[in-house]
Amino acid sequence: MLYLTGHIGAWELSSFAHALYGFPLHYMxxxxxxxxxxVLVNGYRRLSGNQPIFKNESARVTLKVLKEGGTIGILADQNTMPSEAVFVDFFGKAASSTTGIARLALHTDAAVVPGYAVWDEQLGKYRLRFEPPVELIRTGDAESDILENTRKFAKVLEDIIRKYPDQWVWVHGRWNTRPSGEPPVYDFS
Known part of the structure; x- marks a missing residue:
């Protein structure tokens, strides 16, 4: 399973919850x-049995984990290098978004399940929430399917963030990478 999430609510705590409920995961x-x-941060992340998959080892390890029925958590609201991305709409602006989730899901038939841990005011604690698995688009045109599924994943994340805008923690430049010819979104001059 691919756990689709973003920097919303207590994303670091959500991975601990998985492990504490008996389902440790791998995370990109x-x-x-x-x-x-x-060393400090990944040491804490590993405490409950979760394991990192670092970028330089991601393809081989990721396929092995999915083949063995494991879960991989992916923060999908990050600016991505153009060589590994497509531009899709995210809050009304073209955002360079990873195609890795769509490629993995289409290649392995892994379910893509949106999840997040948000503060519940009534309970006075964080609540781990899951949405239904995202239904993949499969037309037989690989590149089109990758683009359309990446669009779908971005829309799912955007919808979650719109429900909990005060809980989206975004300090990185989500729209740093621009389509050719477009002006920068951030002006640091």
């Missing part, structure tokens, strides 16, 4: 530049 991660911070 980029190594943190500061080695000491990387």
């Amino acid at each position: 991660a980029r190594p943190i530049e500061n080695r000491r911070i990387d």
Whole structure:
């Protein structure tokens, strides 16, 4: 299963919850530049049995985990390098979005399940929520299917964020990478 999520609510806690309920997961991660911070952060993330899949090992390990019936968590609301992305609408702006989730789901038949941990005011604690699996588009045209499913995943995340806008933690430049010829979204001059 591919666990589709973003930087919403307590995304770090949601992975602990999976493990504490008996379902440890793997999570896609980029190594943190500061080695000491990387060791500290990933040490905490591993405490409950979760395991990172780093970018340089992602293809082989990811396929193995999915083949064995494992779960992989992916934060899909990040700016992605153009070589690994397509531009899809995200809050009304073209966003460079990973095609990896669509490629994996289409190749392995893994379910793509949106999930997130958001603060529940009435309960006074975080609540882990899951949406129904995203129905994949399969037309037989691989590139079109990748694009359309990536659009679908972005829309699912956008809808979740619109429900809980105060809980979206976004400090990175989501729209840093622009389609050719488009002006930058962020003006740092």
